Amino acid sequence: MIKLMFMATARFFLFSILLAISSTSATMAGNFYQDVDINWGNGRGKILNAGRLLTLSLDKSSGSGFLSKNQYIYGRFEVQLKLVPGNSAGTVTTFYLSSRGPTHDEIDLEFLGNLSGDPYTLHTNVFTQGKGNREQQFKLWFDPTRDFHIYSVLWNPRHIVFYVDGMPIREFKNMEAKGVAYPKGQAMRVYASMWAAEDWATRGGQVKTDWSQAPFTAAYRGYAANGCVWPAGGGAATCSASGSSWMWQEFDATSVRRMKWVQRNYMIYNYCSDAKRSPQGMPPECSATP
Numbered sequence: 001m002i003k004l005m006f007m008a009t010a011r012f013f014l015f016s017i018l019l020a021i022s023s024t025s026a027t028m029a030g031n032f033y034q035d036v037d038i039n040w041g042n043g044r045g046k047i048l049n050a051g052r053l054l055t056l057s058l059d060k061s062s063g064s065g066f067l068s069k070n071q072y073i074y075g076r077f078e079v080q081l082k083l084v085p086g087n088s089a090g091t092v093t094t095f096y097l098s099s100r101g102p103t104h105d106e107i108d109l110e111f112l113g114n115l116s117g118d119p120y121t122l123h124t125n126v127f128t129q130g131k132g133n134r135e136q137q138f139k140l141w142f143d144p145t146r147d148f149h150i151y152s153v154l155w156n157p158r159h160i161v162f163y164v165d166g167m168p169i170r171e172f173k174n175m176e177a178k179g180v181a182y183p184k185g186q187a188m189r190v191y192a193s194m195w196a197a198e199d200w201a202t203r204g205g206q207v208k209t210d211w212s213q214a215p216f217t218a219a220y221r222g223y224a225a226n227g228c229v230w231p232a233g234g235g236a237a238t239c240s241a242s243g244s245s246w247m248w249q250e251f252d253a254t255s256v257r258r259m260k261w262v263q264r265n266y267m268i269y270n271y272c273s274d275a276k277r278s279p280q281g282m283p284p285e286c287s288a289t290p
């Protein structure tokens, strides 16, 4: 155990050095056949249009999902998504990053369906070392079922940022200095799924899924993972050529202003403002969340 932990640390250290001195070409904008595996759903997930489109479906007996072939340490991960139109109550469509194991890290975007004409909720969360409970929820400023829109996650040593059509909506800063664990030592894969959650998703579970409308289908395209690929067989991580743009990205004043605008107008839940949930005081990272 100790030896393993030492090796992981040494490997990460080595990786950091290599990252500083080399930046070779790796994954770029994608083809679903090359980039992902459909890992769940028994035919309900489909790759179409020569790898440019992927659809996930849900019916009463199963949902479906895919995951990236590669694992990453840091990067910018993006997909275009068109959500289930009409009555999507009780359905959840996701795009997220996750490592494995009991102390896993996870960065979540989950779209909670709704009745026809009622707005979707974009639910976000960040788990570090197995600890989550950091939910923030948003309305969107467009109908996400009419067209494809771009959803992205930036993950570098300074912060994690969630973007919708290039607008930053949420930042999770590296606050290890305040004793908050930060994802940095566990490689993550990119996942997407469609599943049933009528017990909580829509109006807190009051509105159930209308299964007569099944199958429910969401479409993904434009998948791009530009990150440092963590080799399954050992060795140094290989970072994509555009490394500098995401690896060292920080917020400038414009980004902060845009994010605050989104949060003021579209945020509908923030764990950092939920005093009932944290009677002992807010989690330490809340004091630094703009």
Ligand SMILES: *[C@@H]1O[C@H](CO)[C@@H](O)[C@H](O)[C@H]1NC(C)=O
Binding pocket: 112, 113, 114, 115, 118, 119, 120, 121, 201, 202, 203, 204
């Ligand atoms: C669904 O629509 C209702 C009514 O507008 C709204 O209160 C709710 O937040 C929406 N989203 C979900 C996931 O329930």
